[in-house]
Amino acid sequence: MRNQHPQPGGRFLDEADERERRRVIFLGDRIKEELFGDADAVGETVLLGRVPFTVIGVLAHKVQMGAYSGMDENHVIVPLSTFRALYGSRYVSNFVVRARVPELTPHLERHLREVLGAHHRFDPEDRRALDAWDTVEGHRLLGLMLLAIEVFLGLIGALTLLVGGVGVANIMYAMVRQRTREIGVQMALGARGSWVLGSLVLEALALTATGGALGVGVGVVVVQLLGWAQRSFPHEVFDYLGSPVFSPGVAAVVVLLLGSVGFAAGYFPSRRAAAIQPAVALRCE
Template sequence: MSIPSLFTDLFRNLNQQRLRSFLTIFGIMWGTATLILLLAFGVGFRDQTVLNMRGMGDQLAIMFPGQTTQAFEGYGVGRPIRFREADAWMLKQQIPAIDIVLPEYMQNLQISFGEKRRNSSVGGVYPEYQGVRNMYEQPGGRWLNEDDIEDQRRVIFLGNRLAQNLFEENEDPIGKKVFMQDTPFTVIGVLAEKIQNSSYSQQDQDRAFIPASTFSTMMGTDIVNNIIYTPEDPALAESIRTQVYEVMGRKHRFDPSDTDAIGLWDTNEFWSFIDIMFLGINGFLGLIGFFTLAVGGIGVANIMFVVVQERMKEIGIRRSVGARRHHIMGQFFLETFLIIGLGAGAGYVIGWLLVQATQNIPIKEFVGAPYFSPEVGLIAFGVLGFVGFAAGMLPAWRASRLDIVECLRR
């Protein structure tokens, strides 16, 4: 049978049983739309979580000073560990797998402009901090540079919400002087708005940043609050962590196995967890969508069994004039896939429209917006192919195995 004849027969049969045909196609259409929407929500949730985490920085580890919980080389328990700026440079020198390592000074100080005052976590940092923590400036401003460090300049970079709290709505902060305690600082930049769902002191939008050399000189200390680093290869994160405890243990005289002596938050562990977590979430959502689509597939299979019964005489005639079993089987297989294709096509359109309609959900900042990615389309196509094969296999096999004489008696 030619392809045009196949289409003609299919649409004639669908037209003869309009309600039955509609319900069958609707089941596939609704199952496809549901599968696409669920998978799109899973992808959107994953992307939003990654975006939120990137506000903190990409694949970085933060070291915090702690206190010993084990006696070591004559030193007792409960001895506080303090980081000095030189410790950061020592780690870079002794652990080649570390890409960037930076000390960070930090203190809660009052910043004022005119009559407006805000308490803010002020960080004394180096220029490389920008790339490690994704600190990008709004147009017209700049980040700290090497000259600021070398000359110990009194310049300050403001978080965007801190700037909003200190200045009027249409006032440009760049070039203005603010006071940190009683010391004037020139504003050189304002943070570009970014999504951030985690922090180890205060949200970056509420913080301020000055050159590390300026901070150290003003406060008269080289003791830093924490040290941050990034690995050259995320796969080496665990090995680097072990080496960090060994190097710092030798320097500060504590047992490398005493993990309470140094607190270490390695965000690389989070990225590994993210991959596993969303594999499970998307798998679960896909399974729900698959079962919804499978119900529609069962409806198609039932309809095809009825069609085989109704067309037994046609099957008998075709077999008697030379059609082979695989011809009959192929015909009903194609008809099954055509029915599923009609429902799937409509389902893809409806699914895409639902995805577009839910782009501005109120909780988008937390769960993200559904995203119709190529990944979603391919998974849906694969599931539809499986459902179509399962729904068409038994009816087509039964049609090809009917007895010719029995069919002609109908």
């Protein structure tokens, strides 16, 4: 079966249950809550079509992305031999198989189509005769979709950094233009070009660091608020979305990138200011 892990104190169906046609039942966790609430259900008796079954286990809560015939938490499972003996059904509407390793799934599906096609006399290549859902392929496609989203978000982040760098560069150009006479006075009094360059670059880095610190702070606050919302207003959608986590590693990389952008944005206007002749700077209005 598909990851039917029981809660502590219970078990799943085994070969003896199938062989001896035992009237035992495995409950989905939501079904158990609806029938028994917080009480222990293992060993209790439930009626399935007026037939008593003994509960042998309850499904451990899990996040299920795929639903073959509904969510497992809403299912009950009994031995197939018992079901056929009680209700006389000889046919199944669907079944689940799993290869030993995911890489063998295409070979397993092809072999199943060949065997069932020969038994029921249909072409194994006819997809309409036997519908199959390959979860491994679905997982691969989901991974590609998530990768595309990550690349898209990365491009947005890169464009944001670029726009931020252009903004810092414009601010530095405007600041250098306004302080041209001041720079000229400093250089006329003996200030070296490297000193002027260093001070202006430090101002650019300080400006960038302030913006980066504010951004990281806002990110931390947003993560904390989302975590508080999940704890205060629990909903099953949060099981699929997961919990937001602040990553110090990502924050460190962002700070380094911001520092590089700030340095590059401030260096060129500062170098231009440091290279200006004092006499020319003093004549600027």
